[in-house]
Amino acid sequence: MLNRTFAALADPTRRRILAHLARGDKCVTHLARPHAMSLPAVSKHLRVLEKAGLLRRRRYGRVHEMKLEAKPLKQAAQWVEEYRKFWEGSLDRLAEYLEKTHKRTGKKGKN
Amino acid sequence: MLNRTFAALADPTRRRILAHLARGDKCVTHLARPHAMSLPAVSKHLRVLEKAGLLRRRRYGRVHEMKLEAKPLKQAAQWVEEYRKFWEGSLDRLAEYLEKTHKRTGKKGKN
DNA sequence: CAAATAGTTAACCAGATGGTTAAATATTCT
DNA sequence: AGAATATTTAACCATCTGGTTAACTATTTG
Numbered sequence: 246m247l248n249r250t251f252a253a254l255a256d257p258t259r260r261r262i263l264a265h266l267a268r269g270d271k272c273v274t275h276l277a278r279p280h281a282m283s284l285p286a287v288s289k290h291l292r293v294l295e296k297a298g299l300l301r302r303r304r305y306g307r308v309h310e311m312k313l314e315a316k317p318l319k320q321a322a323q324w325v326e327e328y329r330k331f332w333e334g335s336l337d338r339l340a341e342y343l344e345k346t347h348k349r350t351g352k353k354g355k356n
Numbered sequence: 357m358l359n360r361t362f363a364a365l366a367d368p369t370r371r372r373i374l375a376h377l378a379r380g381d382k383c384v385t386h387l388a389r390p391h392a393m394s395l396p397a398v399s400k401h402l403r404v405l406e407k408a409g410l411l412r413r414r415r416y417g418r419v420h421e422m423k424l425e426a427k428p429l430k431q432a433a434q435w436v437e438e439y440r441k442f443w444e445g446s447l448d449r450l451a452e453y454l455e456k457t458h459k460r461t462g463k464k465g466k467n
Numbered sequence: 468c469a470a471a472t473a474g475t476t477a478a479c480c481a482g483a484t485g486g487t488t489a490a491a492t493a494t495t496c497t
Numbered sequence: 498a499g500a501a502t503a504t505t506t507a508a509c510c511a512t513c514t515g516g517t518t519a520a521c522t523a524t525t526t527g
Contacts, residue, residue, distance in 0.1 A: 248366055255362035256515080260435075267442045273474060286516055288475060293514090307473045307524040315443030322436045324371075325429055331378045332426030367485085384504060397486055399505060404484090418494040418503045 246298075247324055250317040253297035258282070259290050266300060266313040273309050357409075358435055361428040364408035369393070370401050377411060377424040384420050 253259055262276055277287040291311065294300045298317045303310045364370055373387050388398040402422060405411045409428045414421045 247371070248368060251362045251366035255359055255366060257359060260358070267439060283517065309474065313442060315439060318436055318439045319443060322433065325433045325436065328378060328426060328429045331424060332430060394487065420504065
């Protein structure tokens with residue numbers, strides 16, 4: 246799940262599409278316009294996002310309305326947040342690392 | 357920047373490597389052991405992570421010590437967090453959406 | 468019905484990705 | 498010096514990715 250989510254987010258076009266969707270649901274042509282590429286290209290991006298569960302599609306006649314789906318984003322946020330423990334406690338970790346790995350003149354200070 | 361970060365995070369092997377690194381810095385062989393793949397494969401993964409700025413490498417003789425670098429993760433978290441506004445206010449958005457789309461009398465708006 | 472509109476599917480292409488094995492490069496150990 | 502260890506580089510392969518154009522399906526409109 247995270248695989249597809251992160252892979253989907255790795256493309257700037259797709260992130261822009263999501264940004265637009267966050268400001269209101271849009272149909273394919275509408276989402277395509279600001280992107281200097283063909284419609285099929287956008288269509289593909291939308292399918293990637295859909296497969297990643299980042300948007301849901303509803304058809305109204307010939308128009309496909311896209312709707313942002315936040316669940317995968319939440320999951321991604323959760324994953325990344327686990328590393329907050331690390332980057333907020335990084336000095337402690339560094340100390341621990343220095344102590345454990347290199348017994349060379351144990352200077353364990355905090356900065 | 358986000359491109360590379362998210363792309364790097366899209367691979368489970370790389371996420372596992374980061375998880376190990378978050379628990380202490382490790383050298384290549386050490387990081388490779390739990391992954392059922394060749395050393396060069398792991399080496400490649402490490403380079404991807406390095407290029408994405410997610411880790412820093414220090415050489416002590418022939419041993420390369422890897423160290424988790426949190427900045428890109430922070431940036432990624434920041435990006436994802438922007439969508440919290442959306443998924444926490446999703447009901448309002450939904451209401452807005454319903455109002456705009458369904459009660460409309462066939463106007464071809466360029467919203 | 469015919470034409471316009473919305474969107475997808477198909478076929479193709481160049482380049483990236485993720486893996487392999489074999490060989491090369493440093494560095495450390497005896 | 499020679500062997501072992503840590504890691505990278507090279508060459509190769511299959512598959513995925515992101516784009517294209519052309520053709521197709523489906524729906525709305527005149």
